[in-house]
Amino acid sequence: MKACVTPDEDTGHEGRGGHAGQDGHGTTGRASGRRGRSPRLRPHPFGLRTRLVLAFLLVAAVGCGTTAALTYRAARNAILEQTQDTAVSAFREQIDALGTTLPIEPEMLRDTLMMVARQGKPRAWRVYAEYGTLRVSSTDRPTSSVITPELRARAADDEAVPHGSFQRVVKNGTPYLTIAVPAVFLARSAEGPPQRTGLVFYAVMELSEEEANIEAMVTAARDGALPALAVALIPALIAARGVLRPVRELRHAAHSMGRGRLDTRIHAKGSDELADLARTFNESAAELERSVAELRNAEARARRFASDVSHELRTPLAGMLAVTEVLDEDAGSLDSDTARAVRLISAETGKLAVLVEDLMEISRFDARAAELHTDEVDAADCVRKTLQQRHWTDPTQVVPYLTEGIRARLDPRRFDVVVANLVGNALRHGEAPVTVRLWAEGDQLVTEVADRGPGIHPDVLPHVFDRFYKADQARTRSAGSGLGLAITLENVRLHGGTVTAADDPEGGAVFTVRMPL
Amino acid sequence: MPRVLLIEDDPSVREGVELGLRRRGHEVRTAATGEAGLDALAEFRPDLLLLDLMLPGINGVQVCRRVRESSQLPIIMLTARGDDFDVVIGLEAGADDYIVKPARTEVIEARIRAVLRRIEEPAGGRAAVEFHGELAIDRAGLTVAKAGERIALAPSELKLLLHLTAAPEQVFSRQQLLEHVWEHSYHGDARLVDACVRRLRNKIEDTPGDPRYIQTLRGFGYRFGPLGPL
Numbered sequence: 001m002k003a004c005v006t007p008d009e010d011t012g013h014e015g016r017g018g019h020a021g022q023d024g025h026g027t028t029g030r031a032s033g034r035r036g037r038s039p040r041l042r043p044h045p046f047g048l049r050t051r052l053v054l055a056f057l058l059v060a061a062v063g064c065g066t067t068a069a070l071t072y073r074a075a076r077n078a079i080l081e082q083t084q085d086t087a088v089s090a091f092r093e094q095i096d097a098l099g100t101t102l103p104i105e106p107e108m109l110r111d112t113l114m115m116v117a118r119q120g121k122p123r124a125w126r127v128y129a130e131y132g133t134l135r136v137s138s139t140d141r142p143t144s145s146v147i148t149p150e151l152r153a154r155a156a157d158d159e160a161v162p163h164g165s166f167q168r169v170v171k172n173g174t175p176y177l178t179i180a181v182p183a184v185f186l187a188r189s190a191e192g193p194p195q196r197t198g199l200v201f202y203a204v205m206e207l208s209e210e211e212a213n214i215e216a217m218v219t220a221a222r223d224g225a226l227p228a229l230a231v232a233l234i235p236a237l238i239a240a241r242g243v244l245r246p247v248r249e250l251r252h253a254a255h256s257m258g259r260g261r262l263d264t265r266i267h268a269k270g271s272d273e274l275a276d277l278a279r280t281f282n283e284s285a286a287e288l289e290r291s292v293a294e295l296r297n298a299e300a301r302a303r304r305f306a307s308d309v310s311h312e313l314r315t316p317l318a319g320m321l322a323v324t325e326v327l328d329e330d331a332g333s334l335d336s337d338t339a340r341a342v343r344l345i346s347a348e349t350g351k352l353a354v355l356v357e358d359l360m361e362i363s364r365f366d367a368r369a370a371e372l373h374t375d376e377v378d379a380a381d382c383v384r385k386t387l388q389q390r391h392w393t394d395p396t397q398v399v400p401y402l403t404e405g406i407r408a409r410l411d412p413r414r415f416d417v418v419v420a421n422l423v424g425n426a427l428r429h430g431e432a433p434v435t436v437r438l439w440a441e442g443d444q445l446v447t448e449v450a451d452r453g454p455g456i457h458p459d460v461l462p463h464v465f466d467r468f469y470k471a472d473q474a475r476t477r478s479a480g481s482g483l484g485l486a487i488t489l490e491n492v493r494l495h496g497g498t499v500t501a502a503d504d505p506e507g508g509a510v511f512t513v514r515m516p517l
Numbered sequence: 518m519p520r521v522l523l524i525e526d527d528p529s530v531r532e533g534v535e536l537g538l539r540r541r542g543h544e545v546r547t548a549a550t551g552e553a554g555l556d557a558l559a560e561f562r563p564d565l566l567l568l569d570l571m572l573p574g575i576n577g578v579q580v581c582r583r584v585r586e587s588s589q590l591p592i593i594m595l596t597a598r599g600d601d602f603d604v605v606i607g608l609e610a611g612a613d614d615y616i617v618k619p620a621r622t623e624v625i626e627a628r629i630r631a632v633l634r635r636i637e638e639p640a641g642g643r644a645a646v647e648f649h650g651e652l653a654i655d656r657a658g659l660t661v662a663k664a665g666e667r668i669a670l671a672p673s674e675l676k677l678l679l680h681l682t683a684a685p686e687q688v689f690s691r692q693q694l695l696e697h698v699w700e701h702s703y704h705g706d707a708r709l710v711d712a713c714v715r716r717l718r719n720k721i722e723d724t725p726g727d728p729r730y731i732q733t734l735r736g737f738g739y740r741f742g743p744l745g746p747l
Contacts, residue, residue: 314597318619319529322537325622329540353619375691375707376736385692385703407736412692416704 049240056236057229064228068221076214083210084166088179090121091203092164095181104131113138125205131198144204146176155180155200175207246274262289307363313356320349358483365490372411372494379406379445383438386419402438408445408517414491421484422511426451430509447513455503464501465489518542519633522563524554526572537622551575555583565629569595570603578610585611591632591672608712613673614699631700632672650744654682663721674717681741690738
């Protein structure tokens with residue numbers, strides 16, 4: 001039985017002694033903690049907005065909770081104290097007014113108790129009396145389990161204040177006020193301290209009504225707090241919006257910058273930290289734009305220079321190239337040194353013309369001025385014509401394996417350059433026979449040129465498409481311009497395709513061109 | 518040997534090309550400007566005009582237009598690759614072919630021969646005059662008339678029309694036409710064909726936008742006819 005009796009509050013002394021102890025009431029509403037950060041998914045489950053709203057709600061909840069708790073406690077004490085004071089003083093008065101006679105007559109005492117019990121103030125109470133082992137009560141049972149030994153001890157020991165003690169007890173969920181008043185008699189002198197009779201009266205009063213009042217207060221506080229929380233959501237959302245809008249703008253701006261729109265700026269207004277951030281972003285963006293513009297200008301100047309040089313070289317070359325035949329024809333009739341010099345000039349003029357043309361071609365790619373003139377053609381025909389035109393018809397030199405009947409949309413001139421450069425390269429740097437394969441794979445046209453040479457050295461492999469890349473540093477010049485594979489790469493790219501170089505495990509280099517059909 | 522008028526402003530190109538062609542037996546007259554070239558035209562009466570596009574004063578395209586106003590003289594443009602836009606304009610203006618500078622004399626001469634070839638050697642052994650709808654084509658006389666009215670066709674236009682009408686309703690790819698009509702490589706510039714077809718349509722079609730004689734087969738090429746009922 002005792003186990004379920006829990007003192008609700010420290011016992012107080014005197015009537016007004018019921019002082020509040022630490023009331024454990026507080027806010028335990030914990031903002032749900034941050035779980036493991038989700039990776040960069042679009043909707044952030046614990047994004048800034050959620051966190052801001054949660055923080056606002058948390059603050060609002062703490063505020064409401066604290067206020068409610070303080071109010072509740074103060075009001076509760078006021079209510080309980082009033083009840084206690086009334087009850088204790090009323091009980092004491094009634095006990096004082098009793099003319100208790102010794103020895104105790106249980107029957108008489110019981111009648112007295114019944115009388116006192118009827119006059120419970122402010123509410124009905126049950127009255128018990130204890131004297132030694134004697135137990136008398138106003139009810140059926142001689143004693144109450146609500147009266148704690150502690151109260152009994154207090155009533156017995158309390159010499160200084162024999163006016164009464166009280167205790168609030170909760171039993172089986174029902175709150176009780178228990179009051180103990182020892183019966184005294186004024187012996188010998190009126191001034192002397194009252195003497196105990198040993199008889200102690202107890203009153204037990206239910207505090208359900210007060211508890212109900214307090215419940216009502218809690219309910220009221222809660223009913224007030226919930227709308228307050230709901231209202232707190234509005235400034236939370238507004239604040240979140242205020243923070244998130246600039247953040248979102250910043251994100252869009254950064255994204256847009258990342259995609260190359262360097263003139264992206266953010267509308268920076270206000271004087272808060274986010275506006276500072278926006279201004280910093282704008283300044284950095286402007287700086288970046290300036291640097292990039294400078295770089296681009298420098299690059300454009302370099303490209304224009306290459307293009308201009310080629311242009312300027314072309315006109316004298318046009319005159320020179322037109323007369324190389326004259327030189328070649330007449331070289332035979334000149335003395336041998338002059339003839340050699342003349343033939344050298346003729347040959348080099350031809351190479352120079354090729355080089356300048358290739359440079360022009362590369363310049364056009366760099367300036368993005370290269371145009372694709374696509375036509376729907378028979379791919380096998382196209383490759384066959386390329387080989388025929390270059391006189392690569394000797395089957396010991398070049399072996400075509402062409403899938404017939406593939407119609408492809410491509411620029412025939414550029415495709416011719418691609419195939420011719422790859423086959424020419426294979427014949428020059430690899431070994432015959434060079435195989436040219438052509439087939440369709442899904443929506444791709446695959447052209448593969450393989451030779452039987454030593455293959456490409458791993459150090460060279462990453463650079464085969466570089467301009468003027470020399471695999472062998474000692475070799476100063478190859479038969480080509482040094483731009484052939486670079487031009488091949490650009491032409492394939494222009495078609496939206498890819499070209500790769502690799503070593504065949506069985507020996508030889510393999511170049512594979514994949515272009516959309 | 519054909520007589521060639523070369524209009525080229527750059528002295529070294531002018532001299533080089535002249536020297537090269539003369540060595541191959543051509544009779545060459547040169548002019549440094551478009552105006553001088555137009556003046557020389559009447560007096561020299563060339564078989565072919567080699568015309569640089571970039572000229573001071575009136576440019577090559579304008580010279581081309583002026584020539585076409587009165588004559589169907591074969592015209593080959595000299596151009597630098599990369600001047601793509603000029604090439605298209607030159608072709609629209611009526612040039613028959615173009616050569617990219619720098620070029621060897623053998624290349625230039627091959628082009629000259631190609632442009633002149635059919636004109637000199639008309640196909641023999643056919644009915645003298647063929648009729649296709651309103652078109653009357655005289656293969657021997659190398660003349661074309663529409664509804665009895667003679668149409669002046671530039672050499673490339675005439676050759677294209679003769680080639681297409683030799684096999685009516687047969688589809689020719691642009692690459693095939695480049696090879697056979699222009700004697701270019703298969704991988705040549707298909708814009709030559711397209712420009713020539715446009716010019717030809719403007720001359721022989723009733724409504725060039727809705728061609729009846731020279732029809733396009735998208736993705737395949739061109740064919741002559743079928744004419745169908747009007």
